[in-house]
Amino acid sequence: MSASPAVEGWFTTGPEPTLLGSRCTTCATVYFPPVSGFCRNPACDGDEFETAELSRRGTVWSYTDAQYQPPAPYVARTDPYEPFALAAVELAEGITVLGQVADGYGVADLRVGAEVELVVEPLDDELVVWRWKPVTELGEEVEQ
């Protein structure tokens, strides 16, 4: 993939991409998006972080879609606009992360508690972004 991450340092783009968080070296609290400066745990005075690769899979906290084109700075990928789905996903690290749902999937493919995995797909002609892709049970065929 030649396109670059929409935000440098927030996720990897290899065959098994992951979100990149920050882990406080004092209290081990993990943050996403990455933080710098001071730990946000009120009981911790740490100010150093190490990069933490977050779980590639998580469970859907909730989901929706955007039937109308969102306003700028959103950039539509197609003309006319095509709706896309969104999901908030709980990871094993205890963090819930929003993302668009992978191309080809909509709200009908989702439910609260369902398993999804991280993929990286084009945001526009130049940038790529993380997305959540429904994980199908073994033996199930995905109709696309």
Added chain:
Amino acid sequence: MSTSEVAVLGVGMHPWGKWGRPFTEYGVVAARAALADAGIDWESVDLVVGGETVRNGYAGYVAGATFTQALGWNGASVATAYAACATGAQALDTARARILAGLSEVALVVGADTTPKGFLAPNAGERWDDPDWLRFRLLGMTNPAYFALYARRRMDLYGATAEDFAQVKVKNARHGLENPNARYRKEVSVDDVLSSAVVSDPLHLLDICATSDGAAAVVVASTEYAKKLGLDRPVRVSAVSTVAPTFPNTVMDMPNLSTDSSADGLPERTFKESIAHAAYEEAGISPEDVSLAEVYDLSTALELDWMEDLALCKRGEAESLLRAGETTIGGRIPVNPSGGLACFGEAVPAQALAQVCEVTWQLRGQATGRQVEGATVGITANQGLFGHGSSVLLSR
């Protein structure tokens, strides 16, 4: 009467709508109405607190002084508050604190807004370090999309239906029919809601509040000052909660892309639960004492969340109260007797003050056509972008 209470001398509003006029005009109309309601002349006001909007340049011309000039410079002290949708509560809290400290005698609190059409959008420019900009740029995550996440959770966890959400709109539309300050005064049916376009699944256009122009103003003073005016039993501000979340904030909040980690355990209360809890604790009032609630129904489903966050019922039980008619005027705990945002639309810096106006009218028995009989305690609830809580408890 608690020594930490202040008296509401007067309230006033400029009707909500799309009037296309400068926000200052609306603010002056509301302020003059509140002063007239209080029977106070402008010269007696020695503190003006303005709720500001970010959409009118120079941070609402830094609102406190702009409203003061428009009313005629009178040498009052000025302050300005900004806390997104929670702005009005912060402005009221500032006025209350100065009065209780003996630093000011009579305060005028004003919020007014002129809003653009359509989705509220972030500030312009390339703002890669602004979460409010990034959520649109990276995800196309609008405000209704957040409301829809909460709505969908109610469906998947508690068995809420699209008809339940529509029923909230039907109820609020009926509540607001005779409210002279409401923008929409028209009966709405469940079918109207369900046949309106889906904006963000499962929410339809009529589940989501509009953005409006409007203004609200409140005149507050010490209870001693109220007594001098001959007001023996004024509506009192018993608590103002403006709390921020307690770490870790583990529920997805607008405009964030993520939550804090719950790996070390959940906080005792969610952020929204803590907003009301702080108000109840401060006032020494319990949820069972509440006669009515004005909550921030940015969406129909959100009203149901707020009922539980305010401890008016247990988690997951809001739909059964709604279905039983308990949240309708005449029921056990009427919610949004004003008609709520469903009838008003959202005028950000004015909204928390509009809630205080409505509760004041209700507690005085002046809410013509929408009166909750025998109301003695009212609570408001609201939440501003980036972690601003807002809840006001009023008693009489």
